[in-house]
Amino acid sequence: MAEEQNAQDFTEDGDEGKRPLTRIQKVNRGKILEAALEVFSANGFRGATLDQIAAEAGLSKPNVLYYFPSKEAIHEALLGGLLDVWLAPLRAMNPEGEPREEIMRYMRRKLEMSREMPRESRLFANEVLQGAPRIGSGLSSDLKTLVDEKAAVIDHWIAQGRLAPVDPHHLIFSIWALTQHYADFDVQVRAVLGPGKDPIEGAAPFLDLLFTRLLTP
Amino acid sequence: MAEEQNAQDFTEDGDEGKRPLTRIQKVNRGKILEAALEVFSANGFRGATLDQIAAEAGLSKPNVLYYFPSKEAIHEALLGGLLDVWLAPLRAMNPEGEPREEIMRYMRRKLEMSREMPRESRLFANEVLQGAPRIGSGLSSDLKTLVDEKAAVIDHWIAQGRLAPVDPHHLIFSIWALTQHYADFDVQVRAVLGPGKDPIEGAAPFLDLLFTRLLTP
DNA sequence: CGTGACCCTGACCGATTGGTCAAACTGTTC
C-alpha cells in the first residue's frame, strides 16, 4: 500500500563518488522515502521509529540503514527533496502577469496541494511547530529570500494601483495559513463538518470569495 | 522560570473520593501542569519525556508520578483543562450583538490568544496534527456542537442581510487558521519577517482589513 | 560459471524511556 512514484534522482552529494546509482538502489531509496513520508508526517520526527518506516517500506531495519546512514538522514533527504516542490507555486508567480490572477492562481494551487499532498504539508508543519530544528537557518534564509522577492513584486503591483493595498508578507502568510489548514488540521475540520464531502471542495469557493474581496481595489 | 498561576482546581473525578486537596498538592500539580505545557508544546507528546517535565517542574520523576499516574494522564489533564479556555471566545459570541462587531471581536480575541498563549496553541496543534488520538471523538463532538450552533447564528445574520453571505463554517475555520498560524508557525513567520517587532502587531491591521472586506455586504 | 561488488539479515548492543517500589522524610493533628 505504498506504491507511488518518487520522482527524485538524488544526485545530491557534496564531493566525488557519483556512482551511477543501481536500479535496486533507486527502487529501495524510493520505497524508504515514501514510507518515511507516511510515518514522519503522521507521527513527527521523534514519534516515528525506524521499525515503523522499515515495516511500511517492506524492508528490514538494517536494510533501511544500508541505504541511509541514520534516521535523521532520511528525514533530511525527505525535507530537502520536498522543499523545492513545496515552494514551486510561489516561485511560479509571474511579475509580468495580471496581479489578482497571479495571486489567485497561487492560492488555488496551494489549496490543491493541500488536497493532493497532505502528508507533505503535515511533514513541514510538524517540523516548523517544533521550532524547525532540522530545517533551520539555511532553508529558512532561502525561504525569506523568495518571499521577500515576491513581496516586492506585490508591493510594485499595489503602487501601480492594480491591487488593493495590503501588507504583502501577511498576504502570503494568509495564503499559507488558509490553505494548509485544511491539510494540517484535517481531522478537526472533518470532525466539525461531519462526514461527507471533501472539506476542500467547500473551502475553494470560500477562499475565492475571500481573496477576491481582499484584493479588489 | 516557571512561576505562573494555574487557575485549575481539579475537582475532576468520576466517582467518590473527593479529598479536600492539600495545599502542597495544589502547588505541585500546578507546577507539573505548567512544566508539561512547556515541554509538550515544544516537543509534542512523544517527543516529551517525564524527565524533562520533572526537571522543568523542579521535582523528581517519581514525585511527578506520585501526582499523576502516567505521562498520558498529565497530557489529558492539560488538554481537558485548557479546552474550555480555548473555546471560551467562540462561546462568548453573542447572537444578540452586532454581527460584524461580534465576529471581529472573536477574531481579535483569538489573535490576542496567539500572542499571549502560544504554547497552548501549539499544544493543540500538535495533538490535532497527529490525528488527535488523545483528544478524540468526545471533545471533537463538543467542538462540533459549539461550532454548529455559532454557524447557525451567523447564517441567521446573513439571512437578515446584516452580513455578507459567506459559508459560516469556513469563516470560522479561516479565523482559526489565520490567528493560530502566528502562534503555531512562529519560527517560520519570524524567519521570513526578519528580526524586529512582534509579527502579530503587523498581523492585526491586516486581519482587520481582511475580515472587514470579507464581511461587509 | 566464476567472481567481485552489491544487497540483505538475525543477533546483538548501549542508551533512553515510562514506570515501580521500599524506605525515608515531613507536615499535621491531637
Place this chain on the structure above:
DNA sequence: GAACAGTTTGACCAATCGGTCAGGGTCACG
C-alpha cells in the same frame, strides 16, 4: 511529641529505540 497521613527519593526494571556487525545471499558481467 506521638502517631499517622501525606510526600519525596534513589535504586531499579522491562521495554523500546537507534544503530552495529559479521556473515550469508544475490546480481551483473566477463
